[in-house]
Amino acid sequence: MNLLVLADGGASRRTLPLLGDLYIEWTRQGRKFYLSPFEVKLSSHIHGEDVCKEHCELGIRQISVDPQGLLFPCVQFTTAGRESRWHMGDVVSGIDEEKRNQLRDESQDGKEPCRRCAIRRRCHNTCGCLNWQTTGSVARVSPVLCRYEQILIPIADRIGETLYREQNPLFLNKHYNPAYTMLSLLEDQKLLDVADREESTPFDRAATHEKE
Ligand code: SF4
Numbered sequence: 001m002n003l004l005v006l007a008d009g010g011a012s013r014r015t016l017p018l019l020g021d022l023y024i025e026w027t028r029q030g031r032k033f034y035l036s037p038f039e040v041k042l043s044s045h046i047h048g049e050d051v052c053k054e055h056c057e058l059g060i061r062q063i064s065v066d067p068q069g070l071l072f073p074c075v076q077f078t079t080a081g082r083e084s085r086w087h088m089g090d091v092v093s094g095i096d097e098e099k100r101n102q103l104r105d106e107s108q109d110g111k112e113p114c115r116r117c118a119i120r121r122r123c124h125n126t127c128g129c130l131n132w133q134t135t136g137s138v139a140r141v142s143p144v145l146c147r148y149e150q151i152l153i154p155i156a157d158r159i160g161e162t163l164y165r166e167q168n169p170l171f172l173n174k175h176y177n178p179a180y181t182m183l184s185l186l187e188d189q190k191l192l193d194v195a196d197r198e199e200s201t202p203f204d205r206a207a208t209h210e211k212e
Pocket residue numbers: 113114115117118119120121123124125141145146147149150
């Protein structure tokens with residue numbers, strides 16, 4: 001998530017719609033790119049529960065290991081050390097289940113306004129480390145994040161609606177074809193190979209031919 005954008009709600013209101021327009025324009029031009037904030041929200045609409053159920057649950061879905069082999073609930077806490085409250089076991093003795101459950105209960109507590117929010121399944125309110133960094137509690141969501149999500153999601157939906165209505169081939173391929181990433185990689189590699197061949201001089205080609 002772009003914390004620079006997050007830090008200023010006014011900037012988000014101005015820049016995110018412009019970024020949304022650029023997303024549409026570049027896709028119409030057939031340009032390949034990945035704009036993470038929009039891609040994630042588009043995916044949460046298109047794939048619904050399949051994406052939402054993969055949301056991070058602190059200490060449950062993700063475990064991070066520091067260079068000493070200590071376990072933490074998220075990569076953001078790996079510098080906290082053995083004495084910190086985030087330390088939840090190590091690679092030799094395994095996960096400290098009591099600490100893990102404590103963290104899970106703590107991160108799922110509260111978030112009262114989110115329980116009734118229509119976009120809660122698509123919102124980043126579950127990111128415990130972001131909550132911790134911005135509010136001092138893994139369970140409390142920053143009002144800035146809340147506003148950001150409320151601005152971002154309708155823009156992502158506008159992008160999806162526009163490009164879907166146009167049946168844009170790149171958009172449909174990117175978001176509905178499970179093999180898109182692999183096919184796109186192969187296509188890029190093929191283009192690179194062609195470019196390399198075109199850039200090589202007759203001398204290079206003769207040398208390659210001689211080796212063969
Ligand atoms: S938009 Fe705000 S109220 Fe709604 S789920 Fe996200 S953080 Fe909670």
